[in-house]
Amino acid sequence: MADIAPSAGLPRHVAIIMDGNGRWAKQRLLPRTAGHAAGINVVRRVVRYCADKGVEVLTLFAFSSENWRRPADEVSVLMDLFVEALARETRQMHEQGIRLRIIGDTEAFDGRLRRRIAESEALTAGNTGMTLMVAGNYGGRRDVVRAAQRVAEAVQRGELAPADIDERLIEANLSTANMPEPDLFIRTGGERRISNFLLWQLAYTELYFTETLWPDFDESQLELAFQDFASRERRFGCTGEQIQAGSAVGR
Ligand code: IPE
Ligand code: IPE
Ligand code: MG
Secondary structure, three states, rough: OOOOOOOOOOOOOOEEOOOOHHHHHOOOOOOOHHHHHHHHHHHHHHHHHHHHHHHOEEEEEEEOOHHHHHHHHHHHHHHHHHHHHHHHHHHHHHOOOEEEEEOOOOHHHOOHHHHHHHHHHHHHHHOOEEEEEEEEEEOOOHHHHHHHHHHHHHOOOOOOOOOHHHHHHEEEEEEEEOOOOOOEEOOOOOOOEEEEEEEEOOOOOOOEEOOOOOHHHHHHHHHHHHHHHHOOOOOOOOOOHHHHOOOOOOO
16 A cells, blocks of 8 residues: 655665676676675665664565576676575574565575575564565566466466456565565666566655665665655655645555
């Protein structure tokens, strides 16, 4: 449900495309993978900052379903870093009350990473603080296709008719089911595109783009994004006058 208020305030759900690691490394004449390693430190800081601020859900795009197209050695380093980061950071996140969830097609990952994911999710499953969703081997189109398949199966079982299919039902079958929609989308690294991230979910999200490369991103830059978000007027199809008068009708 969209929350309609004149001022956007603090985003409940922040979704970030962490981009620019490769260019950061290239600027320093380092291999691209050095940029990915540097990016992990920023993840830790951003997670902590969002949790402290009271953000309910933070979704980080770590690996897209298209990133398999990269050179095999880069993909392999990314997988190793994913395993190491989970091994190193889970306990601390657990202590901060963070619930970790990985969204995306994790079946494609090797056994070692799948086990780590299962362990980290199980350890933090009962936490009631911020939910950290890490999108790994995630594609927004695939997410919608999966939801459509699940709904089609329910129709086939005779549990519902095609006319019963509505937005709520699709939403309930997406990997982000039960989460509020993203309020604020941030992409670092200067590109102005969605790159198959949360396609359905971003329908009314406020978009924020920064030139800063991910390894250079920090709390002060995140605060700037939050301030920019707080100044936006979210209209959800209404007029600005309706929003200011508080007479807007929720979805
Ligand atoms: C984002 O940084 C990290 C992943 C996609 C895994 P990039 O590796 O895309 O960095 P650039 O865009 O090449 O600088
Ligand atoms: C999106 O970044 C995916 C992640 C940050 C994980 P990319 O760097 O892969 O996006 P494109 O290829 O520039 O669109
Ligand atoms: Mg990139």
